[in-house]
Structure formats: C-alpha cells, structure tokens
Amino acid sequence: MIKKTDLLAIGHTALDSIVLVKEFPSPNSSTLIKQIKNFDGGAAANVAVVASTLGLKSALVSAVGDEFKASNYHNKLKTMGVDTDDMIVIENEKTPMAWVFTDSNNDQISYFYWGAAAYFKESEPPERAIKKATAVHLATGDPCFNRRSGEVASEFQKLISFDPGQDLHMYSPEKLKSVIKVCNILFGNHYEIDRILKTLNMDINELRSIGPEIIVKTYGKDGSVIYADKKIKIDSILRTPVDPTGAGDSYRAAFLNAYLNDKDLEYCGKFASAVSSFIVEAEGCQTNVPDYNMTIERMKEKWDE
Numbered sequence: 349m350i351k352k353t354d355l356l357a358i359g360h361t362a363l364d365s366i367v368l369v370k371e372f373p374s375p376n377s378s379t380l381i382k383q384i385k386n387f388d389g390g391a392a393a394n395v396a397v398v399a400s401t402l403g404l405k406s407a408l409v410s411a412v413g414d415e416f417k418a419s420n421y422h423n424k425l426k427t428m429g430v431d432t433d434d435m436i437v438i439e440n441e442k443t444p445m446a447w448v449f450t451d452s453n454n455d456q457i458s459y460f461y462w463g464a465a466a467y468f469k470e471s472e473p474p475e476r477a478i479k480k481a482t483a484v485h486l487a488t489g490d491p492c493f494n495r496r497s498g499e500v501a502s503e504f505q506k507l508i509s510f511d512p513g514q515d516l517h518m519y520s521p522e523k524l525k526s527v528i529k530v531c532n533i534l535f536g537n538h539y540e541i542d543r544i545l546k547t548l549n550m551d552i553n554e555l556r557s558i559g560p561e562i563i564v565k566t567y568g569k570d571g572s573v574i575y576a577d578k579k580i581k582i583d584s585i586l587r588t589p590v591d592p593t594g595a596g597d598s599y600r601a602a603f604l605n606a607y608l609n610d611k612d613l614e615y616c617g618k619f620a621s622a623v624s625s626f627i628v629e630a631e632g633c634q635t636n637v638p639d640y641n642m643t644i645e646r647m648k649e650k651w652d653e
C-alpha cells in the first residue's frame with residue numbers, strides 16, 4: 349500500500365558549520381577561530397523537520413552524498429518519521445555544506461559547497477514522492493529541478509508553495525516566473541519579495557494574478573504580512589535572537605501545517621509566528637523546535653486564543 353504524505357519538501361539538505369572569529373582575515377593572512385559548531389541544516393530539510401515535529405507526515409527530496417545514508421543526520425530524520433525514500437544519492441560526492449563565519453561585529457561571510465546538489469540539474473523530478481503528497485514545498489535548491497518538480501506537482505494538482513530564498517539570484521526572470529505561475533503560496537522575506545517584484549516588474553497584485561493566490565512576506569522581528577484577498581499583518585512574538593537563521597524555514601513549515609489543517613490565513617500566520625519565535629531562541633535551524641502543544645501555548649500567551 350502507498351503511504352501518503354502531507355508535505356513533501358524539495359531542495360537542500362546541508363551540513364552547517366557556524367564559525368566564530370574575532371575578525372575576518374584579509375587575503376594572504378590568517379585569523380584564529382574562537383568556536384566551531386556543526387548543525388543539521390538545508391532549507392528543505394529544515395521545513396521537513398519542523399513540519400514533522402508539529403505533526404505532519406513529511407517527506408524530503410534532496411541531492412546528498414553517498415555518506416549521508418549512514419549519517420546521524422539521516423538516522424535522526426528517519427527516527428522523526430521523515431520519509432527519505434526518494435532522496436537523490438550521488439556516488440563519490442558529498443552532501444552540501446555551508447560555512448558561516450561570524451566576526452565580533454556580528455558581520456557574516458558564508459561559503460556554500462553544492463557537492464551532490466550540483467546533480468539536481470540532471471535528476472528527474474521525484475514523481476513518485478510528488479504523487480504521494482498532498483502539498484509540495486519548493487525550497488532553496490536548483491532552479492531547473494524546482495521548475496520541473498513544480499510542473500509535475502501542478503500536473504497532479506498538488507498544493508504548491510515556493511520559497512526561492514537566498515538562491516533567488518540563480519533564477520532567470522523566465523525561470524522565476526514559470527515556478528511562480530504554478531505555485532499557490534509564495535514565501536519570501538521582504539528583501540526577496542521586493543527583488544522578485546523588481547525582477548518581474550510587477551506589483552504584488554499583478555504577481556498574485558499570475559499564480560500564487562497567497563503571498564507571505566516576512567519582516568524578521570517585525571513580523572509578517574499575508575497578501576491574499578485581504579492583507580493581514582501578523583506580529584512576531586518577539587524574542588531576543590540567539591541565532592535568527594532558520595526562522596524563515598520554520599515559519600513556512602508551520603504556516604503550511606496550519607493551512608493543511610484548514611485554518612484561516614490569520615491563524616496560519618499566528619501559528620507560524622509562534623513556531624519561528626522558538627527557533628530564534630537557540631543556535632541552529634533544527635534545534636528548539638516546538639511541538640504542536642508548545643506552539644498553541646505560546647500563541648495563547650500572545651493572542652489569548
């Protein structure tokens with residue numbers, strides 16, 4: 349019997365190293381590292397992990413190296429119930445890695461190693477995983493693979509959400525438009541949504557008219573705005589951030605969780621806001637992930653509902 353999934357996340361699974369230095373070295377010099385911490389990451393995996401912790405049956409399709417199957421990260425995903433049966437495993441390659449260097453001014457320099465993810469381009473869209481899912485989330489990853497996966501998901505009439513995130517610059521205007529056309533929900537932070545509007549030379553209503561009936565624009569600690577038939581402003585549940593990375597992915601996972609449970613858009617935004625407020629309280633994108641009850645408690649504290 350085919351096991352159905354609620355949410356399939358497509359895009360990066362990555363290993364993140366957060367490196368603290370006093371200052372960045374100039375070329376041909378070196379600097380001492382104060383601390384290195386390794387975390388499980390990658391936008392699609394972050395979404396799958398948060399969605400699964402909140403109670404959705406989630407699945408993940410990423411391109412990973414051949415060391416991944418035996419890794420603790422993979423074991424963790426399986427233990428959580430994330431379906432990884434359709435992961436793309438590339439022989440003699442490594443799972444993507446990100447190194448984020450932070451100096452004492454909190455300025456950051458990042459390096460991203462695509463490794464196995466470079467093979468997304470030549471991989472077939474995960475039709476079997478798409479067919480099994482109620483909703484498909486296209487996270488940061490290869491633009492061609494996302495476009496082709498979006499087309500298959502559209503053919504099978506799935507709910508499609510799209511978040512090009514920091515890979516936005518890799519999309520040509522045509523490619524960007526073609527993914528946006530097939531998606532139902534477009535997510536982005538305010539820089540990203542503004543850049544999409546500028547690239548496509550559209551305002552938010554024109555953008556909605558070509559595809560996504562819902563556009564969600566996040567503003568960090570200043571909350572988020574949902575553009576649908578009406579505009580809904582959602583406050584954040586403000587916390588002093590220990591590490592803001594992963595706030596966006598957790599927001600998307602939580603929003604989709606509430607949406608798939610037939611909640612109205614204001615509720616979806618509040619639920620997402622509550623979940624992401626936990627994520628900023630700890631280092632890493634998959635740490636301090638709240639379960640459903642913890643999220644509801646925090647929502648009640650803020651909105652008394």
Ligand SMILES: Nc1ncnc2c1ncn2[C@@H]1O[C@H](COP(=O)(O)OP(=O)(O)OP(=O)(O)O)[C@@H](O)[C@H]1O
Pocket residue numbers: 536537538566567568569570571572583584585586587588589592593594595596597599620621624625628
């Ligand atoms: N300091 C904070 N306290 C509480 N909630 C926060 C804070 N920062 C962000 N959030 C929540 O997380 C949501 C997403 O944040 P943001 O707009 O920074 O996304 P992002 O840029 O995609 O994040 P990232 O790329 O760092 O994961 C916000 O709409 C807000 O609800």
